Amino acid sequence: MALYSKAIRITSPFDTGQVRPGPPWGVCFHTTGSGLPSQALERGIDPFEHGINYYRGSKGPTYLIGWKPGQIAAVARDESVVTWHAGESETAKWNALKSTGWKSMVSPAMVAYFAKVYGANKNPLSSDGTTRSSVIPTAYANTSLIGVEMIPVTPGGSTMWAMPMRAGLRFTAWQHQAARDLAADLAQRYGWPSGWQTERIVGHESVNPIDRHDSGGGWDPGFLRANPYIDMAYIRGQGGGVVLALAAGLIGLSYLVKRYR
Numbered sequence: 001m002a003l004y005s006k007a008i009r010i011t012s013p014f015d016t017g018q019v020r021p022g023p024p025w026g027v028c029f030h031t032t033g034s035g036l037p038s039q040a041l042e043r044g045i046d047p048f049e050h051g052i053n054y055y056r057g058s059k060g061p062t063y064l065i066g067w068k069p070g071q072i073a074a075v076a077r078d079e080s081v082v083t084w085h086a087g088e089s090e091t092a093k094w095n096a097l098k099s100t101g102w103k104s105m106v107s108p109a110m111v112a113y114f115a116k117v118y119g120a121n122k123n124p125l126s127s128d129g130t131t132r133s134s135v136i137p138t139a140y141a142n143t144s145l146i147g148v149e150m151i152p153v154t155p156g157g158s159t160m161w162a163m164p165m166r167a168g169l170r171f172t173a174w175q176h177q178a179a180r181d182l183a184a185d186l187a188q189r190y191g192w193p194s195g196w197q198t199e200r201i202v203g204h205e206s207v208n209p210i211d212r213h214d215s216g217g218g219w220d221p222g223f224l225r226a227n228p229y230i231d232m233a234y235i236r237g238q239g240g241g242v243v244l245a246l247a248a249g250l251i252g253l254s255y256l257v258k259r260y261r
Helices: 035-043 047-058 091-097 100-105 108-118 173-190 253-260
Strands: 008-014 026-031 063-065 072-076 145-150 201-203
Touching: 008 047, 026 173, 035 047, 047 063, 047 072, 063 173, 091 100, 145 173
Parallel strands: 008 072, 026 145, 026 201, 063 145
Antiparallel strands: 063 072
16 A cells, blocks of 8 residues: 555545546645634644544545644545645636646736746646647646645644744745655655755645635645745755654554554
8 A cells, every 4th residue: 555654544535436547646735724724723723633533424535634743644545646735717717727728717927927827828737648738748737746734833824733844835944844745755655756846846826726726826725826825845855954843732643553453
């Protein structure tokens, strides 16, 4: 069974019954949105635990990354399973994603940031799985991408449930490091070619900007913005190291393995 060795295996992992036609081409990062941690904290539940229970029933991502060291779980049975993390828009919207038409359906900021990252002629999806002008080589993101949900530390504004890696971001240092390590591990195991760091690591907003944009650009996980919510350059291995705070009170991996078995 192909799974990241550092991920927690949970009881009753889901299986959509759909199998990829080939090995994963890349990895797609998401934010769970602030509703999940907010609801968990109101109930007195660790957001990571709440997220495992939620996504195990939704058949969503392959992996979930929480705020604290050790909090990375495989909520799908296997990496070969097609998970339903990137969704599918209405037919008209989905067709627009495969052409230049999508640009008229999103904010000017999204168009600008998308062009800056991917190029002015790039499209979110490929219509036939072969065009070089697309961000990914398949017509549907779920077919080729490993999905990874990350729990945000803030709903925006002054409320902070955990410390972000730096001011303005919505994910912890641990989450950034875990995402970076997971991506590197996938690249090594599946033999991704040179340049995978920029080509094969995407966000949900990269492959579905129509549904994942706002006036500031893209919000899921939020790197196609003037002021990003996540440091995708770091996850891609393009940034310097960060010092992870492994202070007292943070939950260790051994405890988590026991907790979710």
